[in-house]
Amino acid sequence: MSNSAGAPTRPSEGTATTVVLVVEDEPAIASAIVQRLSAEGWRVESVGDGHAGVEAAARMQPDVVVLDVMLPGIDGLEVCRRIQAERPVPVLMLTARDDETDMLIGLGVGADDYMTKPFSMRELVARTKALLRRTERAARAAELASTPSLAEPALTVGDVVVDQAQRRVYRGDVEVHLTPTEFDLLVTLAGSPRTVLTRERLLAEVWDWVDASGTRTVDSHVKALRRKLGADLIRTVHGVGYAFEPAEPPE
Numbered sequence: 672m673s674n675s676a677g678a679p680t681r682p683s684e685g686t687a688t689t690v691v692l693v694v695e696d697e698p699a700i701a702s703a704i705v706q707r708l709s710a711e712g713w714r715v716e717s718v719g720d721g722h723a724g725v726e727a728a729a730r731m732q733p734d735v736v737v738l739d740v741m742l743p744g745i746d747g748l749e750v751c752r753r754i755q756a757e758r759p760v761p762v763l764m765l766t767a768r769d770d771e772t773d774m775l776i777g778l779g780v781g782a783d784d785y786m787t788k789p790f791s792m793r794e795l796v797a798r799t800k801a802l803l804r805r806t807e808r809a810a811r812a813a814e815l816a817s818t819p820s821l822a823e824p825a826l827t828v829g830d831v832v833v834d835q836a837q838r839r840v841y842r843g844d845v846e847v848h849l850t851p852t853e854f855d856l857l858v859t860l861a862g863s864p865r866t867v868l869t870r871e872r873l874l875a876e877v878w879d880w881v882d883a884s885g886t887r888t889v890d891s892h893v894k895a896l897r898r899k900l901g902a903d904l905i906r907t908v909h910g911v912g913y914a915f916e917p918a919e920p921p922e
Contacts, residue, residue, distance in 0.1 A: 690713070691736075692715075693737045694719075694739060694742065704737060704795065724747075733760060735802050737799065740768075747777075765786055765788060779895060828915065838851075840857065849896070855877045859876050865916050867912055868912050868914065870889045893905055
């Protein structure tokens with residue numbers, strides 16, 4: 672199945688030329704998503720299987736991808752992996768199963784966020800806008816990085832170095848590869864070491880999402896960070912949030 676929506680109706684986050692690819696094999700859901708996102712003034716196209724999703728991403732060069740996990744052909748995880756290998760792009764994954772393991776796998780192959788079906792179209796729009804805003808912020812940061820006097824300084828906390836200008840992370844002498852969202856989350860946590868940040872604050876600062884319904888997204892990304900950087904760096908404060916707590920240097 673292939674649907675497209677053309678003329679913009681009104682501007683919103685991004686611009687009237689913002690391009691969204693929807694990869695969803697359920698026609699009713701795909702149609703509803705295309706209609707709602709098109710109402711934001713974006714150009715939206717949908718395809719209904721994994722292979723078509725990879726081809727459409729290469730052809731369209733979308734600004735954001737809304738991607739179902741369960742697809743005919745190849746599944747959404749493999750689609751995400753292939754898309755990100757060709758050109759990094761924000762990906763919002765849709766899953767029918769509220770399974771933390773699946774969500775972590777999705778984040779591991781480059782997804783930025785996920786939503787569990789059924790979901791509200793209002794939340795879908797809000798999360799898509801948040802992905803676009805983060806992309807714009809990253810682009811501005813890259814521009815500033817080209818001017819050394821304006822570039823964000825590197826953060827060094829314990830044995831972790833976060834090079835904000837180059838968006839690279841090292842633990843000791845080893846570079847750790849993070850997704851864009853994982854990087855932004857680490858910057859927020861490491862920027863206030865040994866300070867407990869609530870899930871709601873992290874959700875607002877990293878995702879631009881102010882509804883507490885997304886706090887499980889925070890939890891999943893923290894788990895992904897721990898898996899890549901080490902479980903000893905981020906402390907859970909049950910019922911509150913997280914604190915970045917590197918080991919004290921030896922005396």
